[in-house]
Amino acid sequence: MTVKRLLGAVGIDRFGLFHKRQQLLWLIPVLLLLCGGQARALTVVGLHSAELEVAQLETEPTPQQTLDGLAQVLVKLSGRRDVASSEGYRGILEQAPMLLSQYRFRPKENGALLELKYDAPALDRLLSEAGIRGPGTQRPAVLLWLAVDDSGRLDYAPPDHPALLALERRARQRGLPLQQPLLDLQDQVALPPQALRELSDAAVREASARYRPDAILMGWVFAEGGVWHSRFNLLAQGESRTLAPDGDLAAQMAEAADSAADLLLLGGAPRQAFSYRPRGLVLDIEGVDSQSAYLQLISLLRGTEGVSAVFPERFSQGRLQLRVQLETSVARLQQTLELEPRLQEIPQFGSAQPGDTGLLQYRWSGLGEAAQ
The missing domain is CATH 3.30.70 (Alpha-Beta Plaits)
Known part of the structure; x- marks a missing residue:
């Protein structure tokens, strides 16, 4: 999965002053590579940051944008899509201007991207005082196998396919780390795309063993009568759960990611079941x-x-x-x-x-x- 760098070489704080942010730039990909290669769970970075698509470049974010960004961050930190119903949630949102520590506008096609970062110690303290708990920074690694059947041609989803992009986007919004298989010769032989259409649990478990994931999300997306459909199996906690999401393609992918996040990040009581903190x-x-x-x-x-x-x-x-x-x-x-x-x-x-x-x-x- 592509890891977006959350802040550029130059950032702007809430007072409009420029500051170099090169430390954060180089550290984000390094941390992901190091942690992803050594532990089954992954250390998720950027949990205190948010991205918003905006109409144009501005000198500073609007109050509503600052609020929307913080709402995005609270979902990631808590792991809950329904965190807005929590007691104390509104009180935290009211402090959004104070919590905003950095922002940056970046041009993109048909608009701009606004990147916001919030003060981690202050926000974590407020969450603790409000009794809003989350799964922590180390979260279960989910290996994603996704095949696409378009006009009778079945193959693995290419990196720019709308279904894959939508899945990755929603997983990032939930703070759920998705891993992509290498899809090298070993993967192709062990798990041809046909096995995903059949949702073969045994085949995907065997093919996934080399990656040592905490959970596996496998699915296939197919067009029928000009309408996209999808089917998924989520293999986690020793069980297999079948998902058949509804709606347009983006909504289906969001629901698949949400279902995985709900199980893996919350998992019922106690809420901290997936706080993978190594000892030492x-x-x-x-x-x-x-x-x-x-x-x-x-x-x-x-x-x-x-x-x-x-x-x-x-x-x-x-x-x-x-x-x-x-x-x-x-x-x-x-x-x-x-x-x-x-x-x-x-x-x-x-x-x-x-x-x-x-x-x-x-x-x-x-x-x-x-x-x-």
């Missing part, structure tokens, strides 16, 4: 202010003796938070990192010994970046 020591590192610094740091930690896995969790204003899984002791890791001149440990306060709290704090000096 947390490293909080300041001074990570460039792509070069980020890549050097990740490479360093993954090559450190005793480190079995590194999961990026959060990045904000040059501060990167990682969760590190160890095959050694915290004390041994600290001793190893003491030998790295680019990392300077920040001592903990009080009587706690380093590592007792499950958190280590460092400052990245950036030494050696200029040489690369």
Whole structure:
């Protein structure tokens, strides 16, 4: 699935001032690639951002646009399409102007795209106070197999097919990460498009094993009498659910994505069933202010003796938070990192010994970046 960059190299804050946003630009695709390749669940970025199609470029968003963008974000954060019925929802919307931290207009054919970003700490605090809970940033990965039968020709949906675009769009609006199969020779042999028309659970499970998804959404879209129809099977939680959405093509794809999101992001009580947060020591590192610094740091930690896995969790204003899984002791890791001149440990306060709290704090000096 194509990942849109939510903010350009230059952004505008709510006061109309220009600011460089290159840190966010390079980090978004890097995080997705790193997390998608190591864990079954995916870390979803951009949950505090929204996109609106607008008629033309403007100098600043209107109050209604700021409100609409926040409403979009609340759906993503909560995972609920009916979040508007929650107590406290209106009170959060009323603070939309205060919560807006950045915006950017981008020209596009027949209009413009307005990209909005809202203050994550303030918004998360308001959601917590309102009792609105969500599934978190790590969410179940859904592998999508989609075939299209158009005028008797059955094949996998091409990247620009309206059905695929509509499915991806609605999944993004719900904060549900969709993965596309490679559709290489191995996939084509294991799962020909005909198997999707037959909605063969066994065949799709076998073909999907190489991707290790949390859930599988398989479907086929076909034209009959000039009208689009679709059928889907959702394989999740050890069950198979058949979906037969109604409406026009866009509505059918939205309903398929919504059905998957309702099950996987909410899943009944308790609401946090799909909060995939890996365990491990947390490293909080300041001074990570460039792509070069980020890549050097990740490479360093993954090559450190005793480190079995590194999961990026959060990045904000040059501060990167990682969760590190160890095959050694915290004390041994600290001793190893003491030998790295680019990392300077920040001592903990009080009587706690380093590592007792499950958190280590460092400052990245950036030494050696200029040489690369």
